[in-house]
Amino acid sequence: MRIVKLHKSNLMSFLEEISQESELWAPVKKYEDKHIFKNIEDFDQIDLDYTRTILPPKKLLFPPSFRMYEATPKKFHADFSHISKKTLFGVHPCDIHGLLIMEQFFKQSYEDPYFSEARKNLTIIGHSCWPDEHCLCRSTQTHIVEEGYDLFFTDLDKNYLVWIGSSHGDDLIQLKPDIFDEDVTEKDIQQFMRWREERDKAFQSEIQFEAMPDLMELKLGDSVWEELGEACLACGSCTSVCPTCNCYNVRDNPVLGKEASDITRCWDACTLENYSAVAGGENFREKKSDRLKLWYTHKLQAFISKYGKPACVGCGRCVATCPVDINIKTVAQSLQGEKVDAFWRRLNQEVTQ
Amino acid sequence: MNTTKPQSIKTNPFLPEPARIVRTYDLTDDVRFFQVRIADMEKALSFRNRPGQFVMISVLGAGEAPFSISSTPSRPGLLEFCIRKTGIVTDALFRIKENDLIGLRGPYGNGFPVDNMVDKDILIVMGGLGAAPLRSVLLYCLDNRDQFGRIILLHGAKRPAEMIFRDEFLSMKERDDLECYLSVDEDDSGQWTDNIGVVTTLFPKLESIDPANTYALVCGPPIMYKFVLKELVNLHIPKDQILMTLERRMKCGVGKCGHCAIDYIYTCLDGPVFTYWDVLHMRELI
Incomplete structure (x- = not known):
């Protein structure tokens, strides 16, 4: 080069x-x-x-939200005007x-x-x-x-x-x-x-990513997930700020005054409650712990199995953003068996005292 | 602002095709049959799918959702669906009349491995709306009857009035190249002459099975899997020859939106047909 x-x-x-x-x-x-x-x-x-x-x-x-196409009864017009x-x-x-x-x-x-x-x-x-x-x-x-x-x-x-x-x-x-x-x-x-x-x-933090796929598998039933699930606010911030999170939702927004809809793609987050809910009331991941497991399985296990590298680029945004300190670092440390003095524990104590 | 017009968009997998509702009628109180043809004649005739695949159907103003194809690719040109009224998109579909237009794109998903099933015995177990995706493979096997061994159908419904395609299945009992067993959990009509009991009560009626040579195909409500899988394992059918088709929330159908992800697989790309071994291997599947 x-x-x-x-x-x-x-x-x-x-x-x-x-x-x-x-x-x-x-x-x-x-x-x-x-x-x-x-x-x-x-x-x-x-x-x-x-x-x-x-x-x-x-x-x-x-983009967080953009129109993919305009739907009319007879035609669908692709829209690239946001580009x-x-x-x-x-x-x-x-x-x-x-x-x-x-x-x-x-x-x-x-x-x-x-x-x-x-x-x-x-x-x-x-x-x-x-x-x-x-x-x-x-x-x-x-x-x-x-x-x-x-x-x-x-x-x-x-x-x-x-x-x-x-x-x-x-x-x-x-x-x-x-x-x-x-x-x-x-x-x-x-x-x-x-x-x-x-x-x-100058680097001050590190994670041993090599062990993560096995640790994720071995600790899928560990109580740490329940604890994290209890603390999680299900706010979806971690996914918004993550450079590798790609999930989205599609909305049909009717256009007033004509028989047409704007079909819009907008960011979604697997940590939000209705992410895996289907029509008829079934929700495949109703529990926050199950949704956190999904997020971390994707980052620390599934992506590694498929592409040979974690779906984490180490940017530290989840570390800086999560209001209750559930992030790639604290989850990895918890999986490694370390006691993580996460903020939510302190928060819990302050509230109960 | 420099607005750039795309130079050459090869294909846009997110754009539906306009499709016409050719025929629609009620199958039960809340399940309706839809016969659909893609509006563009050439595209309608060149549409090829594998039994067990699904399409994304959209209704203007309501949105888009995945639906299993109930018709067989051995009878091309028209697509059939049986749809339960259960959410925003299906509510809108129930308001639609014959000759109205909807959006349709696909087919998506892996479908049943019909090539591997050639020369094998086929055991189909369906419960309730599970008949929707399995009717496709059943008709496909019957249309290519000489390519398969025994074909056995077990179909369970709550009550006679709730049996989807009841007349179609009842007339299949007449065929001597199909072992057709029907059952209802309870008979409130007083006119049901067949078996009464959950679908697993049909298993003792089966003539002995050659498990290594059998593919079992299962679809039904979540509770049904638990009991049916037990029966199939008891019959010694290999776990990777027990196939089931699963439901997940989907917003794209093409492996992008993330909603149907389980571990490193996407239900829309790698499914919706999975083996029992997949299910044991990936804990979240059912």
């Missing part, structure tokens, strides 16, 4: 050039310590000093891995044309990151990324080292060839190696 160098002072002019051709989406500070990926109108909004956004970038390829040319800048390796898992899923067997069309129109420019206490990407081997992007920027003080990951990525460089330096020096390489080494040491 070709690697070039870009002086940081030239970044904005490069992004300006790119935004001539497509919507630019980048991390923006939303609250004190919360970031989101947002369509950029003002380049000063871009804040690359972030760890994770509230929602993963899946929202650009698989536009976008460039996602500043996305971290874990999220690029998340998008790769999504792409693999939506393109296999019956290819989803809505995903594929959105993906075709998305340029991905990655950016290096620094782990915080929730980042688990080294355990999932997603702390570095070798595919799934057009360009990847590694931040080295005054310069970026820029990996060119696709033919389209090379076209982007050619938009402003004079600002990219082909001459990566020995000093740059040494600086990069030092950065890698230090970043590797």
Whole structure:
């Protein structure tokens, strides 16, 4: 893969050039310590000093809600109007891995044309990151990324080292060839190696994913699931923020004033109560513990059996988001037999005292 | 905004085909028969399915849901369904009249492994609405009668009036190439001349079975499985030759929406037909 160098002072002019051709989406500070990926109108909004956004970038390829088609009595009209040319800048390796898992899923067997069309129109420019206490990407081997992007920027003080990951990525460089330096020096390489080494040491959390498929099977009947189920609020936050959660619901929204409906796809969550309910009153997963089992079976066991890797990219969003501390880390630790002092226990104590 | 028009969408698996209700009538108090033809004649005739597969049917304003095909692919052109009024989509289907249009896409799912069943004895056990998917495979086997060994049908319903396709099955008793046993849990009509009792009370009536050479096909209410599976295992039919077709919530039919996932399988892609071994292996199946 070709690697070039870009002086940081030239970044904005490069992004300006790119935004001539497509919507630019980048991390923006939303609250004190919360970031989101947002369509950029003002380049000063871009804040690359972030760890994770509230929602993963899946929202650009698989919007929380969009019309798939308009239904009329005699015809069904597919609707792709929500798709536009976008460039996602500043996305971290874990999220690029998340998008790769999504792409693999939506393109296999019956290819989803809505995903594929959105993906075709998305340029991905990655950016290096620094782990915080929730980042688990080294355990999932997603702390570095070798595919799934057009360009990847590694931040080295005054310069970026820029990996060119696709033919389209090379076209982007050619938009402003004079600002990219082909001459990566020995000093740059040494600086990069030092950065890698230090970043590797900065990880504070890890999970032993290798043991998880067997542990999930062995502990499917364990009381830990009942305890987790009791604590779970069934709010669905973990699935919304998860970069690999793809479940959705389909709604038929009648259009007022004409004989037609908007058939809308919207995010769903397997942790919500009616997720597995069928007509006639049967609910295959009425208990919260059964729904949590489904979520973690998918992440820690089923996906590994099918694809050889967990459906977790270690982004830490579930760790940062779950209000009662049920997340990939605490569940993995519980399965390993550790006593996890989860927040919900403290909460329970405070309420009962 | 740069709105991009898709250049070439090969196929869109989510778009239904308009289909016409050709005929509809009540089978029981709450189960109705629907005969459907895809509006486009060419597509109607080229539609190919395997017994045990399902389609997604949509009604404008109500939504979409999965339904087993009750007709056999050996009689192409028309699709048949027996549908119980039980939710939003089925309520809307019951309001629909003959000649009205619905949306239909599919067929989806694995269906019964009819190729592996060739030359084997076929034992079909159906209870209540379980007749809907199993009628397809029964008619398929009867239409290709010389390709199968013995064909045995056990059908149980709560009461005579609730037996789906009652007349069709009663007339099948006349056939000498089918061993047809019917039963009702109770007879409130006073005119039922056949067996009375749950479907498992029919098992002692069977002539001896060659288990290794038999495929058993089961569909019925959840409670029925427990007792019927026990009988089939007692007959020594191998667990991977006991086939059952299962129900799950589905929003897409093509392995994307996630609702029908169990472990690493999707009921819509890898099912809805599973073996008893699958069921033992994947604890959540039934």
